[in-house]
Amino acid sequence: MEGELAYLAGRTSRGLHSRRAFLGRAGALGLSMVMAQGLLVSAAQAAGPQKGGVLRVGLHGGDYADTLNPLRAISAVERFNLRCVGDTLMASDSEGRPVPAAAEEIEASPDHRTWALRLREGLQFHNGQAVTGADVAATLMRHADPANRSGASGLLSGMESVTSDGDHVVISFADPNPWFAEALTDYRLVLQPAPLGNGVVHEVFSGPYIPRINEPGVRHVFERNPRDWDNSRGHVDQIEVLVINNHDARLAALSSGQIHLANRADPRKSAQIAAIPEVQFVRGASGGRLAFSMQTGAAPYDRSDLRLALKYALDRDAILRDVLSGYGRIGNDLPFAPGDHAFLAGISQRSYDPEKASWHYKRSGHEGMPLVLRVSDITWPGALEAAEAFRTSATAAGLPVEIRPEPAEGYFTEVWNKKPFTASYHDGTSSAGRLLSTYHLSASAWNETRFGGEALDKLVMEARASADPTLQQNCFAEVAKMLHEQGGSLIPVHCDSFELASSEVQGFTAHPDGEMMGGAAGIRVWLNA
Structure with missing residues (x-):
């Protein structure tokens, strides 16, 4: 039985076998829906990411005031969008631990009052401008400034200075701050250019996707950045985010194939949702x-x-x-x-x-x-x-x-x-x-x-x-x-978080940083060929 199911799970994850047929066969052999879906997730991870396609996402939590300005971001839609377009100096792994991202190296002084980091070589903003230490300094100081009322201001409290020299940046704190590496994973601390011309550029980024259409409260479209430095992310060619604040409308869109991912499923309808073979039901505490x-x-x-x-x-x-x-x-x-x-x-x-x-x-x-x-x-x-x-x-x-x-x-x-x-x-x-x-x-x-x-x-x-x-x-x-x-x-x-994915989506899991894989599902999942 195990060999048969492993074989069928592998074919299903590659799009060579029907998900409905796999779940039906698994049920006939005595496996629960949850166990059968777990086999499919494992098979997809083993097969590895595939490139290409358009990922359509239906999200609850957006309105006309949504913005790509990280100083103002708060909603689920804004977090998802910033994860698509932006680079943070550190990222969170699957266990929620900070790992190097745009910063290739980061090191703290023994007393944790001073942090030194080095940017990855060749980082560029979407407009072709090189990312420099001066941009890192400007980004951090912008969020630390109380006048800007950034949601990340508390994470940077006690920061006294940020100095840069080329790709190297040194950050100093008044008191020890061993949590700083973790703070740098925050979705609002995406890198942006230092002020240019007549003020601050709010919507220039360096991440895996480039914003193409921005209709707050309605629709956002992003295209893959061909110069992105990280081949382990950004698997689909395009991401389309649709703001769908009604739960039944999100479920209907997913069931009919109009979208591939949806957040915030109604837990009162969990039994109904779990019975839909084409839908993955992902629960996270x-x-x-x-x-x-x-x-x-x-x-x-x-x-x-x-x-x-x-x-x-x-x-x-x-x-x-x-x-x-x-x-x-x-x-x-x-x-x-x-x-x-x-x-x-x-x-x-x-x-x-x-x-x-x-x-x-x-x-x-x-x-x-x-x-x-x-x-x-x-x-x-x-x-x-x-x-x-x-x-x-x-x-x-x-x-x-x-x-x-x-x-x-x-x-x-x-x-x-x-x-x-x-x-x-x-x-x-x-x-x-x-x-x-x-x-x-x-x-x-x-x-x-x-x-x-x-x-x-x-x-x-x-x-x-x-x-x-x-x-x-x-x-x-x-x-x-x-x-x-x-x-x-x-x-x-x-x-608990309750999220939905179509059978075409692979690599989608619960994450300790919350829904939509900490907001990073768009850049982490892939579609069956």
Whole structure:
């Protein structure tokens, strides 16, 4: 049986045998759908990538404000697009570890205050201009500048200077920063030219694909860069990204062959999807989190008792059961996925408790005006259902939570991180340091709750400066306690990622950096000939 299935899996991966027929034969021999799909993935990896074809991708999470400006990128579509067109100095391997990319060599001083790197020889931007150390310096300084409000600013906190000499770059920090190599994998830190002419060039890149059509909220087209330095990526000739924010429309497009990849499948329809032979159903426990975030400096959310009342009024079990069909893990108002970090062991799980919610609410002195939570399904497909479940449990506890649905168009530019109580969704990462630097340092533009301050910053920077795992864990534990008791995030669940691929797609797997292989699926997968 094993020999027969291995033989058929190999032929199927090369397009010489029907996927439907293979799955039917595997089922007849007693293999589950998941095991049979695993055989196909292994066979495809063994056969190796094939070049050519047009990859069509249907993505949830885009709107008219999408941009190729890395300073402004936040949505799933923007991340995917920047991974297609851009080069980062470091990349993430299949385990989420940093490996050299545009930087061929990188080395830290013994105290990790100084990092030196050398660019790969012959790197060019899409316009033919050579990539130099000066461009690296300009890119990093651009994102570190607080005035630019880059989502990567927290990752570069403490950076004092960047100097360059030809292909060599030296970066200096005020304090030790052993996490810097990992920070350089961030999708926003794609290399761009130093300012030219009358200002900064925002949409010139050096990556495996060249942007050809850019219709925000509708369609993006990229063509393979013939001068790309890395032959292990960029397998298809062209990538077409279609913004399809409706789940049923994405599934229909995939089933009919209009697209090859789709993100954010509805977990409530997992059984229905898994029964479609032409569709690969890829599930990953990436720890992506749905959050309802309160700005702790804005009334009435500046009252700690009101924040605690809302946390106790959240029925997490109901959201996991009814919105995620159990595909995820209960959240505890912390950005770290439960079970991923040892330092969370001393923090008790917060459960739905209407009596405690009512007690804290009365103590807060709030006068009963509606607590307006602004939500859009652009953040995550089940966000509105999760918010409605929260309103129901909060109402039962006596809290006047009101849900205000917001249109997808402009949500990330006009609502999120601007209004005092909003919904958001963030992909997970196994690195506590990277997560805290991005979302919880005072200087981070993406600190959506505005919670933090000198004490929290000091703990994060102390952890970053140390090579002692025990000290790091102790610092993270203190930060976690602060966020749990005083922070502004209500995190009901950590969601599994559910993604779909047609039978033509090979090399598509779950990734620790979240959906769409950390955004890099477009440059990593290939199509059957």
